[in-house]
Amino acid sequence: MATRAASGKRKAGLPAEDRCREIVAKMMLIRRFEERAGEMYAKAKIGGFLHLCIGEEAAIVGATDALRDSDYLMSTYREHGQAIARGTSPNAVMAELFGKRDGCSGGRGGSMHLFDYERRFLGGYGIVGGNLPLAAGVALASDYRGEDDVMLCMFGDGATNQGTFGETMNLAALWSLPVVFMVINNQFGMGTALERHSAVTDLSKKAEGFGVPGRQCDGMDVLDTHRVVADAVRCAREERKPQLVEAVTYRFRGHSMADPEEYRTKEEVEEWRKRDPIATFGKQLVDAGVLDDEGLEKLDQEAVETVDEAVKFADKSPFPDLASLYDHVYSYGEQVKGWYTVDERSPGTHPGERERDAPQIAHDLAEAGAAYAGEQPSRGAADKEQEEESG
């Protein structure tokens, strides 16, 4: 989270020294976190898909640092970095990747669906382009209530081909919503290169016809990203004009861990790696005398330690209690007293019942193999073993 009170001397062209250190440390933390997540995936501690943002750290940190605490952020399924940049504890992020109870989505979302309401990080989303309408809705709520909080909505270059892109741009412009759309152009929609998936490759132009002006920033340069996004956020907040920012960047790793990367050459990746956003900014700081190599090394070491801690935490955190399987499907209240109110398969339950008291017939059905019928003793036992193991 941006700390506006940061103090210290200021070198030409750079933010205050404390801020510089914060920025580079945050990028390092994201990098180390992602590297370790990759390792944990290889060890099968993490399941499903895992999308790493290595290479995109400047775009993430530069942009999120342009937000106030009360502003909102939404992202895609490649969003560990966004959550961490927003201030979500790496412990909670790693625990979510591990599918553990202390994960920032309680183990229900996984890598693609991180969420931290308190820090106004309103989610990673697994549907390409699916988060754009939601973001406009949050901006609408901000506007509706006369608040001046801005929504920063990030998505990939692939999302600009979805119908929701055009629909949302039109509505955001039509209703003057305080939202900044940020396309993290990492050159590929999964394995399809930009020029093979988009007729218009200058993505900053792609919303102009809908009334949303665009601009580009160098997504490998944290300061350039910050400058451009900060001004876009200002326009959205003060002038109520939605903006599009294209951050031109590159992901150094595959789309997900299950990506043989046959769609690009090693040479191309090497070319981009020369512009590594962390190394570049680190060098800038050393050249300006803000930090020396040792100072950088120390920050990096701290990042490694934080990630070590996150892995320990995630390992230690228990898996969610199996009895919690149905928690949070519904909000409970007048209509829905408990999940059983809405699941009619188990006989004998009543709308308005306080506690679910599965009758004998539910147990009989369970014994007979019905997958749904009430609490199953075998599941309870497995859960207990699990807790003992991790305890």
Added chain:
Amino acid sequence: MPEMRYREALNEALREEMEADESVFLMGEDIGVFQGAFKVTKGLLEEFGERRVRDTPISENTIVGMGVGSAMVGLRPVVELMTVNFSLLAMDQIVNHAAAVRYMFGGQVSCPLVIRMPGGAGHQLGPTHSHSFEAWYLHVPGLLVAVPSTPADAKGLLKAAIRDDNPVIFIEHETLYGQKGEVPENGGPARFGEAAIRREGDDVTIVGISRMAVTAAKAAETLSSEHEIEAELIDPRTLRPLDMDTIVESVKKTNRAVIAEEGWPHGGVGANLAALIQEQAFDYLDSPVLRVTGADVPMPYSKPLEQAAFPHEEHVVQAALATFRDV
């Protein structure tokens, strides 16, 4: 009790809830200046202004998605889609987000969103404007589904839907908008998950979904006057939650069940309900549970074909009689 039309009852519910709660607002295609394709939102733009009654472009997926986003941060949007068929363009936002955000984010947000849409055949609107997709939404955990068949329920259930913290799919029947019925004055919200027993009887249970509750009521009179069969008619009013207790109690008494719906037969509301009835009341059944459904075709335009593609009174009567045949 004053009489009013189904559309007027819905209008009154919207007005009352908007008056009561500043966070309630409306979004939809042609709901403002045009006052709604079926005039449900008549007068509301004038009364509440453009901030709270918002005409949208024709972008169903995004309208619903914006509803979800605004609901996640505390507003209570009521989104109108022009027909249930158009809701298919928003299926992504409805299933992947409206129904899922609370669960997939570990309970950190709720989604107090109502999506209203008319469904059903009868106005010759053809194969893209008049289907019955109750079953599609019934399928999705996280959603509540209401299918009111009377003006009183239209009002009471819509008020309840707006006050509820869950996403509600609110399916109105296109041919019922002009129907009149008594609506309690100053009536509060109705309860989801409480079926209405429209007619008591000991011989056969008929469950009528949405307009089929009206059709089945006529069928029940015919069964009584011409066949000396007293049907018990149940209108579940909401499909999620579903009042199985009332249905099972009735079947235990009558030992026979017929389910009437307008949707397609395969994977339909009736298919699901028949499975539930046999699971929970098998020993009480004297006959297979029978379904009366729409024809297994896209809804045709031509009047005689359309009429042949959704159930009528005689179909319900025949099905009820069939439960008395020797098995």
